[in-house]
């Protein structure tokens with residue numbers, strides 16, 4: 001399945017990430033800028049914690065009543081002239097979209113950034129039926145031309161520098177200009193404009209569906225989602241089933257949280273709410289509208305202790321706050337969902353077998369949890385994952401990989417200096433004599449297996465050195 | 475229109491949630507906090523204009539303020555700066571009311587003005603794609619974020635503020651509200667009263683932009699590359 005992006009073992013992926021200097025530098029400066037943006041916005045509001053509480057309450061209520069709100073949404077979309085298809089699996093979703101493409105005899109499909117279509121592997125499915133698929137988000141387009149997977153959920157081409165981008169444009173599109181970002185973007189604008197105008201079908205993701213009116217909200221800065229929804233006569237929106245809010249009032253709150261937490265903007269340049277098919281006499285917007293609601297493993301998370309992972313609004317604040325992501329980069333996670341949220345949901349969606357190292361790609365410093373605008377207790381979920389991995393007897397291997405993984409990025413000094421300080425308060429309450437003992441709930445089973453050294457006054461680095469010397473035992 | 479596979483899908487969700495299906499009677503709870511209502515609470519229209527003006531710098535948008543008598547002049551300056559010859563506008567009674575039609579009439583030798591005309595169908599999009607400037611009147615203006623809300627209808631196509639190279643929003647001062655909260659509430663209440671939301675609602679904040687190349691901000695990607703707001707007292 002395509003959540004996974006490669007077969008290279010975890011350790012090698014990490015080492016590749018660490019060796020790529022440009023990537024590391026880019027990730028670290030992006031993290032810095034995103035974080036500064038988020039923090040400035042939060043401070044300006046003054047009551048950021050109230051906003052986060054509200055965000056959490058809205059997400060909790062919505063997920064608790066997900067069946068009700070999805071029913072309402074589907075009624076409204078249908079009433080407004082749209083078709084709704086509920087897809088249990090990626091295959092069902094892809095098949096439905098393929099059938100539309102075939103029925104329409106569509107040659108060209110333009111897409112606006114959508115994680116879920118990446119997740120289900122829609123592009124490949126559409127190419128199978130002979131459609132040309134064009135990604136229209138600038139970063140996604142660059143990656144598509146270069147056949148490279150995304151490394152960040154907000155700025156997917158973060159790992160590429162402008163010289164590489166110029167080469168890609170030159171090789172794939174005959175570009176002859178310079179490597180200034182403005183000129184590169186102007187070229188993309190001109191090329192993609194032709195694609196927008198010629199497209200038979202537009203495919204979009206969905207930031208928030210609004211149950212009360214059947215509207216699909218899209219949040220972008222480039223204006224590509226607007227092109228994709230305004231120009232082609234057929235539009236298909238593919239949404240993860242949890243991306244829904246009760247009314248416009250909650251949409252507004254979550255959009256405010258999203259744009260602030262993601263990019264430090266009050267609102268992005270374009271927030272668009274598309275409702276069903278266009279009305280009589282309207283020119284822009286689709287004549288035919290389809291909404292595909294995708295489960296693809298999400299329902300396995302409902303009703304479990306991990307339910308709050310479905311509250312995620314994909315803002316990437318946790319990723320930008322994560323010291324481990326900073327050092328290993330997005331590709332190391334081997335999932336289209338990187339960083340702390342990726343480490344939490346990838347094993348839930350696809351099982352532990354292929355992703356059991358992910359919960360260990362964390363220092364448990366809780367920076368992710370603090371950054372999350374809807375207050376998902378990410379580091380607690382990671383601890384719980386580790387416990388389950390131990391319970392499933394996958395622990396020895398997992399631990400070995402963990403040691404290798406940690407050893408790999410542990411050879412870089414700066415991460416340890418920052419980790420030790422952060423980890424302490426997160427684990428504070430459960431430590432005794434520098435050892436985590438009988439942690440409440442999640443920690444229990446792990447500590448039952450082996451006492452886990454808590455990062456004390458000593459740095460993480462010396463902690464791991466110590467750990468390795470002792471062969472991983474205490 | 476068709477709804478497929480719904481019952482089995484939603485039954486499964488209910489069973490995962492450990493209860494019967496809920497098909498009616500779900501109410502939103504009283505949220506414990508409502509910070510969105512506190513932003514710029516009690517500000518006058520003039521104070522909101524100041525907030526908007528300040529934020530325009532952040533969103534790379536030129537801000538101008540005038541009254542009805544001065545609008546033609548300001549519009550003229552802006553069009554000149556944008557080298558605007560071919561112009562596309564929505565069909566809106568306010569162009570007449572604010573004297574903009576009169577201005578276009580006077581300028582008809584210099585300007586080629588196309589007013590969105592539903593009967594022309596896709597031809598409108600083609601004109602918008604070639605146009606130098608797209609002009610719309612704001613329906614609701616969000617001071618905090620510098621956002622123009624546009625209810626797209628048969629007379630106000632989405633293309634007008636999307637396809638042309640540059641974008642001008644005329645903002646009657648009375649359309650200003652503190653933030654997106656008030657616009658969302660307005661739409662929610664209309665929906666609750668049985669009015670359908672427009673098929674396309676756009677919240678537009680300045681020109682299009684991207685940070686996808688090495689995190690450099692590039693102003694002007696797929697949508698307009700420049701934007702001006704003209705607030706009219």
Ligand code: SF4
Pocket residue numbers: 261311312313314315316317318319341368371372373374375376378
């Ligand atoms: S888990 Fe929270 S911080 Fe991370 S992407 Fe999701 S909403 Fe944002």
